[in-house]
Amino acid sequence: MINKLPNWLNAKGNESDIVISSRVRLARNVDNLLFPHRMTAEDKDKLIDSIGETISSSSFRKETGEMKLLKLDELSGLDREFLLEKHLISLNMLDNYHNRGIVLGLDESISILINEEDHFRIQSFFSGLNLKDALVIADRVDDALEKFYSYAYHEKYGYLTSCPTNIGTGVRFSVMMHLPALSMTGGLKDIQRSLKSDGFVIRGFFGEGSEGYGSLYQISNQFTIGVKEDEIMLGLEKRINEVIVKEKKSRETLFKQKTYEMQDIIYRAYGNLKYSVLLTTKEGMNNVSLIRLGVERGLTFDEHIDYKQLNSLIVLAQPAGLQSYFGKSMSPEERERHRPRLFKEILKIGG
């Protein structure tokens, strides 16, 4: 199960040409336990075991479907890294994996992190722009968990979390977008500014400082208290739609004003993937970004390329993803040598 690609990459959702995925995360704590950073290893294990019992009870399964518990201590380093690359666990969890766990739904679109910053972090992923369904599913798991655990909840401050920036609803919505034209034309700066003043943040998808890496960005809400979950969601959705319009406009202008230059860099990106012998994740992702832009603008390649193929590379091109694809562990040098083959196989380049 751990080797399967997550559903949020299938490019079947709304606005899938620009929006890769939508995610909702709910932070929850149990009221009669110290919060994870103050818990003993023994208490953390007890909570993991109790979750194991909870998810196997029929009343829980009736609400959420079948789920599986993975203890991070029992996984290989590569498996843990792959979980990170699939955006299921955080970097913090990868670095400090002891006494932590993750509960995964069958298609990995729903998951619960155990003993991360908070006791539970319920996560729900959907393909394309679909925060609404993501919230419905996360809520369902939340309701089911609530029947087994009494949450740390304050009449005035809502759901209590380790970090005060998450109190209130404990909800974080984030949308992953492909914004090549806005990053080429420098339009992102204005967007960043106006998003910030409305309480939203945009950052590189691969974490801090990864801006421009494959032109993938993540936009999420900053504030969690004082506003209802669905109002935060609608606010973000509105902003996302505005960004989509701006990105499309920039693409049109770029292709109108620099038709040949755009075609040139896109086909060179394809050629680069076709003929490279060594390939880093970054170079690969930047080429995929240009090809993705070409597909959206109607350029044709040797073989038909669709968004699902391109999306799968977001995960597979990364170190653990690559090793999982080839089914063996590799040194960084070996990975660079194998990466061109991965791209060619996925995109069916060169027959």
Place this chain on the structure above:
Amino acid sequence: MICQICKKNEATICMVKMTNNKKDTVYICPTCASQMEDQLIGSINQLLNPMFETFFKAGNTLEIDNNQICPTCGQTKREWQESNTLNCKDCAQFIDSEVVHNGKIPKNNKEELYVINLIKEKESHLKILIAEEKYEEAAIIRDEIKDLKGVSIDDK
């Protein structure tokens, strides 16, 4: 160290006298210090009194700080100001936010609160009934409370 004046008692006070940039240090015991009617002592008292005052004032604030220790995890207000992290649900007492939650409420939490309030209500009613010697009605209420307590325990 032995008092440099009486040479008997333990010296607990250190006196430093500055004259023309020359430093004289004398170690004395409290008895000798109290016997010294010297101007120097007067000036020491002048010096010490405000210090004691501030010390006791500080003691007072220390007490207030002590009251602001989280009863569950022991985090103090000062630690909270540095960590800005909740260690448990009761650390919520440190949160200073004008903005109030407006969103989802845990369902069972709400039900539990409802039951607890109901029990409280019935218990005060029970007291009144007993005071009024209405024992038959009181027995009914008593059984209801018993049932409610059973429910809230089962729920957990």
